[in-house]
Amino acid sequence: MSVEAKNELPASGDSGQMIQLKGVKKSYGDLHVLQGIDTEIRRGEVVCVIGPSGSGKSTLLRCINRLEPPDEGEMYLEGKLIADSGQALNLVRRHIGMVFQQFNLFPHMNAVDNVSIGPRQVLDRPRKESDERARELLKRVGLSEKLEEFPDRLSGGQQQRVAIARALAMDPHVMLFDEVTSALDPELVKEVLDVMRELAEEGMTMIVVTHEMNFAREVADRVIFMDGGVIVEQGAPADVLGNPQQERTKRFLGLVLAT
Amino acid sequence: METIIQQYFDFSIMGDNLDAVLHGFVYTLELSLIAGVLSLIWGLILSVLRQLPGRGAAPIRALAIGYIDVFRGIPMLLIILLISGGLGAFAAEDVLPRWLAIPQWFGLPDNFWYGVFAITITYGAYMAEVYRSGIEAVPRGQMEASRSLGMSHGQAMRYVIVPQAVRKVIPPLLNDFIALMKDTSLVSVIGLLEVVQVGRDVYSSTFNSSALTMGAVLFLLVTIPMARFVDRLIAGQQSKMQRAIP
Numbered sequence: 250m251s252v253e254a255k256n257e258l259p260a261s262g263d264s265g266q267m268i269q270l271k272g273v274k275k276s277y278g279d280l281h282v283l284q285g286i287d288t289e290i291r292r293g294e295v296v297c298v299i300g301p302s303g304s305g306k307s308t309l310l311r312c313i314n315r316l317e318p319p320d321e322g323e324m325y326l327e328g329k330l331i332a333d334s335g336q337a338l339n340l341v342r343r344h345i346g347m348v349f350q351q352f353n354l355f356p357h358m359n360a361v362d363n364v365s366i367g368p369r370q371v372l373d374r375p376r377k378e379s380d381e382r383a384r385e386l387l388k389r390v391g392l393s394e395k396l397e398e399f400p401d402r403l404s405g406g407q408q409q410r411v412a413i414a415r416a417l418a419m420d421p422h423v424m425l426f427d428e429v430t431s432a433l434d435p436e437l438v439k440e441v442l443d444v445m446r447e448l449a450e451e452g453m454t455m456i457v458v459t460h461e462m463n464f465a466r467e468v469a470d471r472v473i474f475m476d477g478g479v480i481v482e483q484g485a486p487a488d489v490l491g492n493p494q495q496e497r498t499k500r501f502l503g504l505v506l507a508t
Numbered sequence: 509m510e511t512i513i514q515q516y517f518d519f520s521i522m523g524d525n526l527d528a529v530l531h532g533f534v535y536t537l538e539l540s541l542i543a544g545v546l547s548l549i550w551g552l553i554l555s556v557l558r559q560l561p562g563r564g565a566a567p568i569r570a571l572a573i574g575y576i577d578v579f580r581g582i583p584m585l586l587i588i589l590l591i592s593g594g595l596g597a598f599a600a601e602d603v604l605p606r607w608l609a610i611p612q613w614f615g616l617p618d619n620f621w622y623g624v625f626a627i628t629i630t631y632g633a634y635m636a637e638v639y640r641s642g643i644e645a646v647p648r649g650q651m652e653a654s655r656s657l658g659m660s661h662g663q664a665m666r667y668v669i670v671p672q673a674v675r676k677v678i679p680p681l682l683n684d685f686i687a688l689m690k691d692t693s694l695v696s697v698i699g700l701l702e703v704v705q706v707g708r709d710v711y712s713s714t715f716n717s718s719a720l721t722m723g724a725v726l727f728l729l730v731t732i733p734m735a736r737f738v739d740r741l742i743a744g745q746q747s748k749m750q751r752a753i754p
Contacts, residue, residue, distance in 0.1 A: 316652050335562070335660070343658035353653035357671050367657035370667055412653075419657055 266328060267292045267423050267454045268313065273322035275308055282308045283319070284478035290423070295455045297465035297486070300475035301501055306458040309475070310425045313456070314345040327422065343371060346416030346424040350431050352408040354400040354415070360387055361396050364415045371419070379418070386414040390444050406437030410444055423454040430461060462505060466490055474498045518718040525710050525719045532706035533726045539620065539702065540689040543627035547688065548681065550628055551635025556670070558636065559643055561661050572636075579633035585694050588626040592619060592698045623695030631688050638680045642673035679745070682738045686731050703727075 268290040275283040282305045290296055298306045311317040313324065315331070315338050324331045331341050355363050364383035368374040374382075387396055390410040400408055409429055416424060426445065430438045442464050449455055449468050459465060465472050465486055472489040474482045474497075482495045493499045558572040579587070595618075599609035611621040646669050654664035696705035707720035 314656055316655065339655075339658050339660050342656055345656070347653075347656040349649060349653060351647075351649050353647075353649035355650065355653070355668055355672075357675070366667060367659070370663050371658040415653075415657070 265291050267294070267326070268456075269325040269328075270313075271323045271325075273309070273312055273319045273324065275305075275312055275317060275319050282478050283312065286322070286480060288473065288480060288483070290454060290456060293452045293454055294470045295449045295453075295457065295468055296471045296473060297469040298456065298458045298473045298475060299460070299462070299465060299501075299505075300481075304475040305478040306475050307427050310347070310427050310456060310458055313425060314342050314347055316347075339371075343419050344422045346419060346421030348409070348412050348416055348424070348426045348429045350428040352400070352405070352412045352432070354408050354411055356400050359397050359399050360392060360403070360411050360414075363400070363411055364418045367415060367419050383414070383418060386417055387411065390414050391440070404437060405433045406440045409433065409437075409441045413441075413444055413448075417448075423456065424448065426455065426457040426459070428458050428460065430459070460505070462490060462502075474501065476501065514716075516717050516721045518716050521710065521714060521716050521718045522722055525706070526722070528706050528710070529703060529719055529722045529726070532701055532703035533723065535620065535700060535702040536689070536692050536726075537730075538616070539623055539627070539692040539695060539700075540685070543624045543631070543692070544685050544688055546624065546628040547631035547635050547684075550632035552639055552670070552674075554632055554636035555639035555643060556665060558640060559665070576633045576636050579630050580637070582630075584626060584630045584691055585697060587630055588623065588694055588698060591626050591629075592622040595622065617700070619695065619698045619700045622698060623692065623700055626695070627688060627691065631684060631691075634684055635681060638677050638684060639673060641680075642677035643669055645676055646672045676745075679738045679742045682734060682741070686734055686738075689731065690727065 266289055270286050270288050273283055273286040274281070284305075286305075286309060298309065300306050308317060312319045318333065326341055326344065331337070355366065358366065361380055361383045364386055365376070365379035368379040368382065369376060384393075384396055387393060390413055392407060392410055392414070395403060395407060395411075400411070403411065412429075429445075430441050433441065438461070442461060445455070445457070445464070446468055457465075457469070467486075469486045471483060472486045473480055474489055474493070474495070476497050482489055482493060482498045489498065490502065493502055554572050554576060557568050558576070560568055595604065595609045598604040599606050603609075610618045612618060613621065650668050650672065651664055654668045655661075659667070692702060693704040696702055696708065699705070701709075703723040703726060704720070707717075707723045710719035711717055
């Protein structure tokens with residue numbers, strides 16, 4: 250049965266499995282970006298995906314919420330196969346929050362509206378309720394002073410925290426983070442990682458594509474190293490980052506950790 | 509010199525025909541505003557149809573593109589003649605009901621409405637292209653962020669993409685509106701007594717151009733302030749952009 254048949258996915262509890270990928274492939278012409286990805290993400294698990302640029306990390310995230318449709322393979326969200334019809338995808342995406350490298354805040358709305366527009370338009374929540382919730386979420390990410398500000402008046406770190414609040418407003422079952430600190434000035438990285446760390450501690454299921462090795466080491470339950478469109482190595486952060494088995498992993502970590 | 513001034517600036521002829529010219533200019537303004545608003549709406553609809561996603565919408569996209577190509581490529585004067593001739597004949601043959609084929613809505617004559625149809629059909633196509641440039645100028649990430657929240661393509665267009673696109677295209681749309689206003693003079697060809705037609709009538713009875721000069725001045729009284737206003741809008745947008753890029 251596909252999720253199309255039901256309006257809401259079941260609440261947590263019935264299965265430990267959040268996302269399952271089977272043989273996911275994606276090519277752009279001759280460029281094979283994903284060459285068969287199989288993995289499972291458990292409920293509450295924090296998975297960090299690392300790897301050189303062009304390894305397919307971001308494409309993997311974008312295939313999970315179908316911003317890019319995969320060419321082959323199946324994906325299950327909470328045990329249900331995700332169908333490929335447009336309407337079914339709109340329903341699935343409600344449950345998958347995404348935060349982008351470039352923030353992608355809506356520049357014509359203030360912080361509260363950025364956060365409340367999703368619940369208001371997609372879930373038909375009344376304005377008062379969705380705005381109230383947006384204020385709560387913005388307070389939670391440390392932006393209670395910036396509720397009415399427009400994105401162009403916010404720093405990169407503040408914008409990214411609004412973006413996290415915007416995704417959380419939909420009450421997602423899993424959150425995807427696509428190199429969310431890569432476009433930030435160094436001194437702004439910590440405020441964003443702190444918010445993500447808190448989310449992880451609260452038990453949010455998270456898939457984090459990142460170059461922040463310290464974050465991966467401290468927060469992740471599992472680290473996936475990707476290269477050339479495949480999962481080369483995965484396991485506990487201490488193992489993958491501290492004692493990599495594969496040659497490619499060693500070379501990559503040698504280059505990254507040397508700086 | 510004397511002759512030139514008398515030909516174009518004969519104040520006694522201007523004074524005699526002031527009422528008629530002003531009356532004609534009211535038609536010009538009504539035609540501009542009604543057809544302008546309809547063109548804005550029709551252009552937006554066309555551009556949104558042109559951007560519909562998915563394979564199923566391919567025929568609609570092709571129709572929208574075909575429409576825009578055709579009506580940007582035909583002189584508006586021809587469209588005016590085709591519409592007034594066609595609708596007149598259709599009414600005579602009972603192909604179309606008279607209220608539609610010979611419209612007299614709101615007490616305005618049928619050639620006024622033929623002009624409105626022709627301008628909307630033509631300028632809708634121009635404005636669709638302006639909107640499209642605005643929609644395409646909105647970064648891809650805006651659509652992706654909207655879709656990732658679970659919005660449909662339509663919701664994303666309505667709440668996120670189009671509001672940003674419209675802000676970007678207000679100056680070029682106003683430029684199109686200035687062009688539209690000047691092109692309303694073409695409706696004189698089917699006998700609407702707008703400002704140019706009034707001037708021509710005065711000319712053919714007096715062989716003096718002063719009533720036409722008055723019409724030109726009336727146009728400038730509207731178009732020059734609008735052009736200045738557009739310049740200010742553009743300057744404002746540019747300084748805002750420069751602030752965004754430190």
